[in-house]
Amino acid sequence: MTILSVLRFPDERLRTKAAEVTEVSDAIRKIVDDMFETMYDENGVGLAATQVNIHQRIVVIDVSEDKEDPIVLINPEIIAMSEKTFINEEGCLSVPGNYAKVTRHETVTVRALDYNGNEFTRDGDELLSICIQHELDHLAGILFIDYLSPLKRQRIKTKLEKEARLAKANGS
């Protein structure tokens, strides 16, 4: 398996809308495997294909404590969500080191294809619910910082651009 490179905000490619997967082939499964490898390596709980510059509707998630509950969502679609919302702190592998409170639906039901191309539905609450909403946003080119005020978003953008400049200057 391969550890993929994660795009960092403000990379414009993060704004690309992902295309439907037409067939869950071995090539798609290889992408899923690599995405899991990348997500675990980055210590994340979810990863959308958009974040690794693959613009297809693929998401991997594992919010379990012991990293033993991998969830594959291919062509995911939220088919139900609670009216009730809650506010939680979120972070994003594409916006490293930045965390902010975002309002999300408390529970969602997602319909998707699994690793073998079989359709299934899954309910999510707590962190899983947040993660599903966060990752599906990625597939639509939306980042969690889009929910913040323009001022906060700009501050994060400036900070990350500065970090990228410094890293480049240091040759890393």
Place this chain on the structure above:
Amino acid sequence: MQPLNIIFAGTPDFAAQHLQALIDSPHNVVAVYCPPDKPAGRGKKLTACATKQLALAHDLFVEQPVNFKSEEAQHQLAQYNADVMVVVAYGLLLPKVILDTPRLGCINVHGSLLPLWRGAAPIQRSLEAGDAETGVTIMQMDVGLDTGDMILKASCPIESKDTSASLYEKLAALGPRALIETLAKMASGDYSKEPQQDDLSTYAAKLDKSDATIDWQLTAKVIDRKIRAYIPWPVTQFTLTDSDQKQHKIRIWQASIVEAQSAPAGTIIQADKHGIVVSTGDQAIRLESLQLPGKKAMSAADILNGRSDWFIVGQQITGTLCQPM
């Protein structure tokens, strides 16, 4: 004393220790009720609870109904013709028809001095709240949540170093003795029941993993009690961001309160072989035993040997656990 015919209902080790006392007593355990086996561990293998394992080891009848809603389950229980049903940390609600089935009804061993801490996590909530003592109450069960009349109480002090794990052990020693004493009284018909004063009651909400995150703004005393109350589960935790901006969830297994200079809450103010000292809303907490992700709990000194770069004096640690997505 005429020995009683007893149905026992319970689940974890705490319950099994009470069952052992009944097995060792002159009374007859006619059946043991426990929940259906559950998948456990990484292999998700079906595993019997502690109560069932003990019951099978003593060749007792084991019943594992999903609930008592069906007439079949109710009929089955009635067939045992028990004098009394003893319920300890069973995990299932009993409808009135079941409560009324044994001749002397159902009694429960509850891990608090009722009417304090009715509900799911009495031992932990009592410790977390800073109570000076805790104990067990043997109660005649009614349809309410831990609202039945009290037959016997036994108390023990909560020491400054107690954790929920150590209190469980204390109550697991206290409870069986109180239970046997109660049954002796019931067998001879010489016992009284004292109603609970509802207006003095408090509720012990079930613990949740999300409760385990430390808010460093709280006082050192409150944080210390929370750390001790959440051992062995869910174990309090905080989040540390390393120099690569990676977040790590760190669990706290042992800590103590220390006097410290003033610093913003959540600041590491000392990190050496004696421990990692973090400022709180008033004093400071010395973290003495910690667990890094995927590792076993270790002393702070051992952790600093390998990971001193994670614990820099002056660094802020947050309470929130937020893994990126």
